[in-house]
Amino acid sequence: MSATASPPAKPARKSISPLARTWRSFWRRPATQIASVVLGLMVFVSIFAPWIAPYSPATIDMFNMLAPPSPQHWLGTDENGRDILTRLIYGGRVSLSVGLASVAAAVVIGATLGALAGFLGGWVDSLISRIIDGMLSIPLFFFLLTTLALFGSSLPNLILVIALTTWMPVARIVRGEITANRELQYVEAAAALGVPKMKILFRHVLPQSTPSIIVAATLGIAEAIIVESALSYLGFGVRPPTPSWGNMLAEARGYIFQNPLLTVYPGALIFISVLAFNTIGDAMRDATDPRK
Amino acid sequence: MTGYILRRLGESIALILVITIFTFALISSAPGGPSILLDPNMSPEDTARLRTLYGFDRPVYEQYLLWLWQVLQGNLGFSFGVGRPVSELIASALPATLLLSGAALLVAAIIAIPLGILAAVKRNSWIDQTLTTVSFFGLSLPVFWYGLMLIILFAVILRWLPAGGMFTPGQNSIGNLLLHLILPVVALSTSIMAELVRYTRSAMIGVLRQDYVRTARAKGVAEPVVITRHAFRTAMIPVVTLLGMLIPRLVGGAAVTESVFSWPGMGRLAVSAAFNQDYPTIMGITLVISVVVVVSNLIVDLLYAKLDPRVSYS
Numbered sequence: 001m002s003a004t005a006s007p008p009a010k011p012a013r014k015s016i017s018p019l020a021r022t023w024r025s026f027w028r029r030p031a032t033q034i035a036s037v038v039l040g041l042m043v044f045v046s047i048f049a050p051w052i053a054p055y056s057p058a059t060i061d062m063f064n065m066l067a068p069p070s071p072q073h074w075l076g077t078d079e080n081g082r083d084i085l086t087r088l089i090y091g092g093r094v095s096l097s098v099g100l101a102s103v104a105a106a107v108v109i110g111a112t113l114g115a116l117a118g119f120l121g122g123w124v125d126s127l128i129s130r131i132i133d134g135m136l137s138i139p140l141f142f143f144l145l146t147t148l149a150l151f152g153s154s155l156p157n158l159i160l161v162i163a164l165t166t167w168m169p170v171a172r173i174v175r176g177e178i179t180a181n182r183e184l185q186y187v188e189a190a191a192a193l194g195v196p197k198m199k200i201l202f203r204h205v206l207p208q209s210t211p212s213i214i215v216a217a218t219l220g221i222a223e224a225i226i227v228e229s230a231l232s233y234l235g236f237g238v239r240p241p242t243p244s245w246g247n248m249l250a251e252a253r254g255y256i257f258q259n260p261l262l263t264v265y266p267g268a269l270i271f272i273s274v275l276a277f278n279t280i281g282d283a284m285r286d287a288t289d290p291r292k
Numbered sequence: 293m294t295g296y297i298l299r300r301l302g303e304s305i306a307l308i309l310v311i312t313i314f315t316f317a318l319i320s321s322a323p324g325g326p327s328i329l330l331d332p333n334m335s336p337e338d339t340a341r342l343r344t345l346y347g348f349d350r351p352v353y354e355q356y357l358l359w360l361w362q363v364l365q366g367n368l369g370f371s372f373g374v375g376r377p378v379s380e381l382i383a384s385a386l387p388a389t390l391l392l393s394g395a396a397l398l399v400a401a402i403i404a405i406p407l408g409i410l411a412a413v414k415r416n417s418w419i420d421q422t423l424t425t426v427s428f429f430g431l432s433l434p435v436f437w438y439g440l441m442l443i444i445l446f447a448v449i450l451r452w453l454p455a456g457g458m459f460t461p462g463q464n465s466i467g468n469l470l471l472h473l474i475l476p477v478v479a480l481s482t483s484i485m486a487e488l489v490r491y492t493r494s495a496m497i498g499v500l501r502q503d504y505v506r507t508a509r510a511k512g513v514a515e516p517v518v519i520t521r522h523a524f525r526t527a528m529i530p531v532v533t534l535l536g537m538l539i540p541r542l543v544g545g546a547a548v549t550e551s552v553f554s555w556p557g558m559g560r561l562a563v564s565a566a567f568n569q570d571y572p573t574i575m576g577i578t579l580v581i582s583v584v585v586v587v588s589n590l591i592v593d594l595l596y597a598k599l600d601p602r603v604s605y606s
Contacts, residue, residue: 134307134310137540137585139539139581141543142577142578143318145547146315146566146574149567149569150319150322150566150569229434230435230436230548233548234563235563235567249440256440256444257448260444260448263441264444267436271433274434278428278432
């Protein structure tokens, strides 16, 4: 309507910053909004778990085992009489923080190696690219099992091995972008001014890749949550009595006939959180994609 | 072509060697040492004898070379846990895994590729939107939970299908095997299917935009022929690449699926070997899985050359 009414008004259209435009295109979809609210809620509940959870995750009640949902225990109790809702809340704390921490570590490894490969080129690039390709072409799940079985599955070990097996996508993306950017004039200008090579790379070139890294990291958290819960389900991840969604699922498996609902809750939360991270990651990718 | 195959074979062997060296080094540096030496009922003399017998008293690189030498002669060693040759354990587990992953890949491809094409052809229709949304959900499904839900629904509540295992005891018919195969295949193929739908869709959309497709349409070629004869073949090239990239995920997913459905394959063997710190079995599984994956990748690459006349590998 306005276009036909006043054509010369076009240049006068309120200009918005690129950041605001990216944000608008990100926030436009209802799915993104739902996913953000769900995740925000999960993070909030995890952080304030001790104040929100009705019981302690370790309180055993031998007179109240496998109880159905009731006003005292909204989701019932497990085989040791522990409150399911409480354990889900604390389990989410573990699962989300392992996911977050391992992705943080994976980003450090992936961004550093990818940046070095893309910026230095030559044999460094071929070596790192070979490692990336090789690691992407083999099933690393067996490596995870072996390492955790032999070295113990403490939380730091768990975070470290998940990071060591999931850094490759970040490295690949960063390498690609930096290979494309390293010939740009600002790099040449910085070099002509005498800025050291590594400083150019880590202070000027690598920060340009921040949007892509954030996207890869968001999708990486989804992946890391699945890996952690699969490992915990198999008994190689977070060890009971510390609850994680994965090991709660494993414990519930034994009571699949008495109370099948026990297997529904933890898995549904894994699914929902993974779905939310994937939704947000996807929306961010679309919003930051310059081709759109 | 022969030169290319030889080079790829060389690279594959190098990759397998690197994987086994790495795994061997990892195992050797584990705290505590081999579980077989930790039995408190053994006298110190017996422990010493075992140590020499297995070669644990030698330097690590010598142990590795010894292992490699034995492997080249077809000997994968003796399992610590079960007391049977590793080759025997693997020979009984590998077919089960190949059957499960092969069936899952086949089912996923048969269902997902036509659906991906349909979504691309009917772009932005409700069919496309439904398929895209459903495959997005499928990508986020944790296979172990999905498997459990399938068991609860189809084995516990409806009692239509068995909850796990490969055969009902005493019934070794093909029909019984297929009945046991359904749920694990559904569980394992879903995420692969989801990925394939998305990928086929975007590959097909890219191809349908190209000039030669417009030319074919302009010449009056019927739309179904344009899609199946002209566009499909080109769109399959990136899809085949994706199949290659999915293989490691398929094998890793098979390991988890096998545990959920008590399927007697390599994944379950790997889980128990890791639990028992059964070094020879861990090494044997690592070697065999690497060979399977590397060979499948090689096949995918050759298929790629076959599909795309522009690729000649010289």
